[in-house]
Amino acid sequence: MKSYRKYMTSKIAWYVLTFVVALFLNFLLPRLIPGNPVSTIVSKITSGMADTNSIKRVYETFEKEFGLNKPIWEQFLIYVSNLLHGNMGTSFGQYPRKVTDILASSIMWTIGLQLPAIIVSWILGNVLGVLAAYIKKGFDKVLFPVFLFISCIPSFGFAIVLVWLFAVALKIAPASGGYAFDMIPSPTLSFFLSVLQHYQLPFWSIVLVGIGGQSLGMREMSIYELNADYVKYCRLLGLKDSKIVRYVFKNAVLPQITGLALSLGTMVGGALITEIVFSYPGLGSVLFNAIAAQDFPLISGCTLLITTGVLIANFVIDIVYGLIDPRIKVAQQE
Amino acid sequence: MKFKKFISMILVFLMISLLIVGCSNNSNSNKTSENNKITTTTETSVKPGEATPRNETLYISGLQWGPPTTFNPLSPSQTSLPLSATSIARELTFETLFMYNQLDGKMYPLLGKSYAFSSDNTVCTVTLNPDAKWNDGQKVTAGDVVYTFELGKKYPVSWSSNWNYLDSVTAKDDTTVEFKLKSDNKNPLMVEEALESVYILPKHVWTKIEEKDNNDFSKISSEVNENPVASGPYKVFYYDNTKVVLIRDDNYWGKAPSMWGKLPAPKYIVHNIFKDNAAGDTALRQNQVDVSQQFTPNIQTFGPNIKTYLSKPPYYMPGVIPWLVINVTKPGLDNANVRRAIAMAIDYDKIAKNAMSGYSGTMSPSLMLPLDSEQKLVDQSQLAPLQWKSHDIDGANALLDSIGAKKGPDGIRVLNGQKLSFKVECPTGWSDWNAALEIVASSCKEIGINVQTYFPQQSVWNNDMQTGNFDMGMYSYQGIGISSPWARAYQGMSSNGYAPIGQTAYFNYGRYKNSEVDTLLNQIPNITDETQLKDAWTKLNEIYLKEVPMIGLMYRPADFYTVNTSVWSGFPVEGDGTNIPPNICMDGYGIAALYKIHSSK
Numbered sequence: 017m018k019s020y021r022k023y024m025t026s027k028i029a030w031y032v033l034t035f036v037v038a039l040f041l042n043f044l045l046p047r048l049i050p051g052n053p054v055s056t057i058v059s060k061i062t063s064g065m066a067d068t069n070s071i072k073r074v075y076e077t078f079e080k081e082f083g084l085n086k087p088i089w090e091q092f093l094i095y096v097s098n099l100l101h102g103n104m105g106t107s108f109g110q111y112p113r114k115v116t117d118i119l120a121s122s123i124m125w126t127i128g129l130q131l132p133a134i135i136v137s138w139i140l141g142n143v144l145g146v147l148a149a150y151i152k153k154g155f156d157k158v159l160f161p162v163f164l165f166i167s168c169i170p171s172f173g174f175a176i177v178l179v180w181l182f183a184v185a186l187k188i189a190p191a192s193g194g195y196a197f198d199m200i201p202s203p204t205l206s207f208f209l210s211v212l213q214h215y216q217l218p219f220w221s222i223v224l225v226g227i228g229g230q231s232l233g234m235r236e237m238s239i240y241e242l243n244a245d246y247v248k249y250c251r252l253l254g255l256k257d258s259k260i261v262r263y264v265f266k267n268a269v270l271p272q273i274t275g276l277a278l279s280l281g282t283m284v285g286g287a288l289i290t291e292i293v294f295s296y297p298g299l300g301s302v303l304f305n306a307i308a309a310q311d312f313p314l315i316s317g318c319t320l321l322i323t324t325g326v327l328i329a330n331f332v333i334d335i336v337y338g339l340i341d342p343r344i345k346v347a348q349q350e
Numbered sequence: 351m352k353f354k355k356f357i358s359m360i361l362v363f364l365m366i367s368l369l370i371v372g373c374s375n376n377s378n379s380n381k382t383s384e385n386n387k388i389t390t391t392t393e394t395s396v397k398p399g400e401a402t403p404r405n406e407t408l409y410i411s412g413l414q415w416g417p418p419t420t421f422n423p424l425s426p427s428q429t430s431l432p433l434s435a436t437s438i439a440r441e442l443t444f445e446t447l448f449m450y451n452q453l454d455g456k457m458y459p460l461l462g463k464s465y466a467f468s469s470d471n472t473v474c475t476v477t478l479n480p481d482a483k484w485n486d487g488q489k490v491t492a493g494d495v496v497y498t499f500e501l502g503k504k505y506p507v508s509w510s511s512n513w514n515y516l517d518s519v520t521a522k523d524d525t526t527v528e529f530k531l532k533s534d535n536k537n538p539l540m541v542e543e544a545l546e547s548v549y550i551l552p553k554h555v556w557t558k559i560e561e562k563d564n565n566d567f568s569k570i571s572s573e574v575n576e577n578p579v580a581s582g583p584y585k586v587f588y589y590d591n592t593k594v595v596l597i598r599d600d601n602y603w604g605k606a607p608s609m610w611g612k613l614p615a616p617k618y619i620v621h622n623i624f625k626d627n628a629a630g631d632t633a634l635r636q637n638q639v640d641v642s643q644q645f646t647p648n649i650q651t652f653g654p655n656i657k658t659y660l661s662k663p664p665y666y667m668p669g670v671i672p673w674l675v676i677n678v679t680k681p682g683l684d685n686a687n688v689r690r691a692i693a694m695a696i697d698y699d700k701i702a703k704n705a706m707s708g709y710s711g712t713m714s715p716s717l718m719l720p721l722d723s724e725q726k727l728v729d730q731s732q733l734a735p736l737q738w739k740s741h742d743i744d745g746a747n748a749l750l751d752s753i754g755a756k757k758g759p760d761g762i763r764v765l766n767g768q769k770l771s772f773k774v775e776c777p778t779g780w781s782d783w784n785a786a787l788e789i790v791a792s793s794c795k796e797i798g799i800n801v802q803t804y805f806p807q808q809s810v811w812n813n814d815m816q817t818g819n820f821d822m823g824m825y826s827y828q829g830i831g832i833s834s835p836w837a838r839a840y841q842g843m844s845s846n847g848y849a850p851i852g853q854t855a856y857f858n859y860g861r862y863k864n865s866e867v868d869t870l871l872n873q874i875p876n877i878t879d880e881t882q883l884k885d886a887w888t889k890l891n892e893i894y895l896k897e898v899p900m901i902g903l904m905y906r907p908a909d910f911y912t913v914n915t916s917v918w919s920g921f922p923v924e925g926d927g928t929n930i931p932p933n934i935c936m937d938g939y940g941i942a943a944l945y946k947i948h949s950s951k
């Protein structure tokens with residue numbers, strides 16, 4: 017257990033370091049985009065003005081307001097100290113809204129869409145993978161390649177196909193948005209049904225694309241396990257097939273858990289394209305618009321959320337594997 | 351072994367639940383922080399979760415593409431539906447003193463009943479409508495008007511620049527306001543524009559906000575003001591990231607006989623926020639939009655329910671001239687003949703047809719829009735010999751030959767050792783502008799001038815134009831309004847906007863300087879005699895046509911006014927005798943349309 021503690025401490029140190037570097041990059045990278053965000057914002061207010069001095073005054077006021085008149089290292093320190101107070105700053109593009117408010121109002125949509133979609137596609141994919149490996153025949157030769165084919169289509173392309181087929185041609189599902197165009201959101205049944213109706217297409221576009229990838233990994237692992245010595249030994253002992261499949265599943269699913277954890281970690285950023293295609297009011301759309309508007313605080317806020325998600329997921333996987341994977345255990349003892 | 355397995359299972363479970371809890375925490379905070387609200391104004395308004403009744407709701411699109419953020423007229427980013435105080439102000443929630451009508455170029459009374467300039471243009475006296483009230487029941491007084499204008503003096507807001515023309519704004523009595531003009535910068539046109547573009551704010555509300563925020567402008571301007579006290583016919587009812595809903599104020603003062611005599615027809619006005627033009631067009635086709643203000647190609651193919659202001663091409667009333675602004679400090683482009691040759695070569699007909707989907711009439715080069723109100727200011731016969739035709743390649747080549755710009759081995763002309771090779775830019779994604787610039791580039795190629803198109807992000811383009819880091823760039827100076835075409839000419843050509851390359855200019859991006867132009871621009875606002883005015887305008891246009899500091903590429907409407915008559919009828923169209931301009935039923939005098947439309951069934 018002593019070596020495990022050592023393993024943990026060094027891991028934690030590495031993660032803290034990674035987080036600090038990521039934080040810095042989150043701050044710096046958006047600011048390297050050429051152009052001046054203040055000029056875009058201020059050009060709106062000053063479009064009707066015919067006098068240089070007042071326009072200049074407006075310009076300077078907002079440069080000061082956004083802290084862009086300070087050197088970049090000072091901006092970074094302000095950013096970090098604000099962050100420690102739970103303040104991600106004020107959005108430029110959606111001034112005067114707070115970044116935290118914007119993220120809060122859209123993250124629910126993203127998680128509501130992604131979490132069930134990831135879990136469903138993970139479960140379906142893994143079951144499909146084991147079955148493909150075990151049943152073979154028609155299953156492995158027809159259904160499996162179909163899902164493999166779907167998973168190879170870029171997700172935006174697949175989303176557009178879904179929109180065309182179900183929204184434009186068959187007209188059985190709405191093409192875009194989070195709820196009906198004439199609804200006012202509130203916790204009522206009719207609103208919930210409207211949300212559900214708009215939920216279908218984005219949900220299936222993620223699930224169907226995800227299944228192929230998951231089942232591919234699971235199938236490979238299962239085939240490997242099926243040829244392993246212990247399976248042969250079990251067969252020799254005359255164990256029931258269902259029991260053998262259970263052993264195989266248990267062994268094969270181990271790496272798949274890593275996959276699940278990682279997809280949960282990248283969930284926030286993962287739906288970007290799906291959300292944009294379906295105009296879904298989630299974080300993906302927010303990030304997309306923020307980049308177009310050079311909205312530094314909002315871009316940093318979104319990427320920070322994504323970074324944190326990925327780091328937490330990785331960290332948890334590291335801890336778990338430190339406990340359960342014998343190879344890592346051996347490495348620790350060296 | 352068993353134990354470790356047990357621990358690992360627990361850890362996996364913990365990991366997943368941590369992620370979920372982390373998420374649901376966020377969604378909890380969301381409930382409290384999400385900036386939505388519902389005011390129950392009347393017992394008949396829709397309940398939460400219900401749909402706004404289709405036949406009582408006017409749906410609009412194309413006015414905003416991002417989430418609504420503020421209802422504060424002092425904020426710089428007025429991106430929320432009811433707010434737009436540009437050269438023609440939106441009159442839904444906040445109101446101005448007068449309304450501008452682009453059809454006849456006249457001002458119509460709103461909070462102000464009448465206004466008059468003294469004979470020497472030194473004082474403008476405005477009388478208020480005594481019926482005018484705020485939606486909290488208090489009267490709109492001269493004190494409110496004075497207070498509002500004073501705010502512009504105190505803080506850098508959109509109407510601050512009016513103080514360049516104003517000496518003082520004082521209340522004579524409860525319903526009379528006196529605007530004293532600056533004697534050294536007398537410009538009655540800009541004062542008139544202030545009367546139709548400055549939203550009047552309630553003093554009793556904003557003094558309290560100022561007090562609360564300690565007169566700190568950054569705090570005041572970031573107030574969301576989500577339940578605005580204003581004088582207009584609509585109140586903010588609900589908003590979130592995807593829509594803004596306004597509800598009619600049934601106690602609106604304007605139902606008095608001295609104003610409209612009734613309430614506007616739609617009980618709700620809803621703006622859904624679409625991802626792009628295509629999404630808005632789909633909604634228009636599906637009758638989910640009644641008034642669309644967005645560029646929609648081939649609008650004539652949308653069926654009988656979809657109407658535009660003009661029944662024939664160009665379908666929309668011209669309102670803005672997008673210009674090809676030329677940086678006159680660049681070697682090569684500092685030669686007026688080169689600029690003129692470029693102007694002659696451009697295929698304007700192709701731009702109108704391809705880039706603008708036919709929504710632009712034939713270009714008649716000048717500073718003026720092809721509207722009667724502007725055309726009558728110039729003597730056409732004097733301008734005609736100077737105006738260029740569309741796609742005059744031979745003429746342009748001859749002109750370039752005559753100034754000794756010979757073609758080099760690569761087919762590109764060289765003038766005084768300077769290769770005529772330039773970059774032309776506008777923001778990426780502005781599809782009609784991008785297409786127009788491609789046509790400019792190919793036209794220039796035909797006369798041996800190499801022009802590369804460059805489509806950066808909007809902020810880059812903005813910065814390039816302001817700092818002079820460009821050869822040629824597309825930009826729209828002021829379109830229509832009571833102060834145009836003066837404001838347009840001023841923004842495009844006045845040396846007051848000049849800044850050296852590298853320093854920020856806020857207009858006159860081309861860095862054009864001409865003292866004769868400055869003199870004319872100073873005189874025009876004060877000329878009352880019609881012949882004199884015509885002379886001055888003709889002269890200014892002559893200089894423009896000779897010097898070509900910028901080239902008008904097409905005409906665009908001030909608003910793309912496309913209506914869907916499947917739910918609402920009676921939208922104003924050309925020749926219906928209503929004199930209501932195509933300003934999307936809400937900008938300037940265009941709001942009169944809301945009192946005229948009725949249910950289609």
